[in-house]
Amino acid sequence: MAATASEEPDVICLGESMVTFRPTRPGGLADVPLFERGIGGAESNVACVLAAAGHRAKWVGRVGADGFGAYVVAAIAAYGVDVSGVRRDAARPTGVYFRTAGERAVGPVRMPDAGEVAYYRAGSAASAMSPETVPADSLGPARVLHLTGITAALSPGCLGLTRALTRRRAGRPVVSFDVNYREPLWRGAPEGPGVLLELARGCDIVFVGEDEAEAAWGLCGAAAVREALPEPEVLVVKRGAAGATAYVGDSAVSVAAPRVDVVAPVGAGDAFAAGFLSGTLRGLPVERRLRHGHLMAAAALTVPGDLAAPPPRALADRLVALGTPAWGRLHLGPGWTQQPLEGRTA
Numbered sequence: 631m632a633a634t635a636s637e638e639p640d641v642i643c644l645g646e647s648m649v650t651f652r653p654t655r656p657g658g659l660a661d662v663p664l665f666e667r668g669i670g671g672a673e674s675n676v677a678c679v680l681a682a683a684g685h686r687a688k689w690v691g692r693v694g695a696d697g698f699g700a701y702v703v704a705a706i707a708a709y710g711v712d713v714s715g716v717r718r719d720a721a722r723p724t725g726v727y728f729r730t731a732g733e734r735a736v737g738p739v740r741m742p743d744a745g746e747v748a749y750y751r752a753g754s755a756a757s758a759m760s761p762e763t764v765p766a767d768s769l770g771p772a773r774v775l776h777l778t779g780i781t782a783a784l785s786p787g788c789l790g791l792t793r794a795l796t797r798r799r800a801g802r803p804v805v806s807f808d809v810n811y812r813e814p815l816w817r818g819a820p821e822g823p824g825v826l827l828e829l830a831r832g833c834d835i836v837f838v839g840e841d842e843a844e845a846a847w848g849l850c851g852a853a854a855v856r857e858a859l860p861e862p863e864v865l866v867v868k869r870g871a872a873g874a875t876a877y878v879g880d881s882a883v884s885v886a887a888p889r890v891d892v893v894a895p896v897g898a899g900d901a902f903a904a905g906f907l908s909g910t911l912r913g914l915p916v917e918r919r920l921r922h923g924h925l926m927a928a929a930a931l932t933v934p935g936d937l938a939a940p941p942p943r944a945l946a947d948r949l950v951a952l953g954t955p956a957w958g959r960l961h962l963g964p965g966w967t968q969q970p971l972e973g974r975t976a
Contacts, residue, residue, distance in 0.1 A: 639773075640685045641688070647670065649667060673781070676808075677706065678711055682710065685911060686712070692763070694720075699724040715769065777833075779808070789821065793829065806836075807829060807836050830862065831862070835866070865877040894935070904923075905927065906919045921950040
């Protein structure tokens, strides 16, 4: 059941959501004449996937008092997300960005298959978030508060807000933090990406990719990341197509990712976090949380946009319950979430 303003949400997701434009045909940004409009934002993506999966989700953010802001709020609300915590800013615009279909580059070196991303978010309404404009006690109660490192990179005020929300204090909800390192956002920032390590140490659940950890912090391998981040109760290190490892206390659980016919890679990390958090809210064992994360990511990978309808819970639970050999044979392609299991996935 989706959240409404009168219900306590399972998860509050705080951050910037923008209008995203993706090309209507292959090609670089310089060559494509037409673009399709959609929404994009790591935190609102997580809220949308959780709401579509049957959880009560709330998105808190700021948009401009413009048509793009109205579109973003309406599009997120259409997923069943509570948007009562969104504020409109008459003095600043809603952020927008343009992208191609390839994966975002994590570090400063551009890979041959990396997509192009052009952000127009400087001075956006969301960049004005701060402890003063978004007091912690204004968020309301929730079981989980989900944040990302993208917010911390937007402005000194946003960094201050992220610091305030990740500070350990009595009575706070479980704080989930996706590092989401975006190298272009940190160029010229007064504080470098090392601050993301500081923020992660204050959180209860942390998601980070091996590639992100190496690019941002110079850490190589999941074990090195855990050594640098012993504080979070749960640390999930994502290894792309190879799978993910979750550290819970002194134990580690690794789950391979199913084979996926990728349509577009954008949004998979947010979907993975949503799947893992969904399993957490349901009290599932860590291995099954990881599997739900992989399935949510597979749903996102097999559509062209940032967001995909998650698999029905019954189908997801059936796949998650497979034995290790059957799980290892999973092969998911476009449309897999809407079709019968038999003949499609193993």
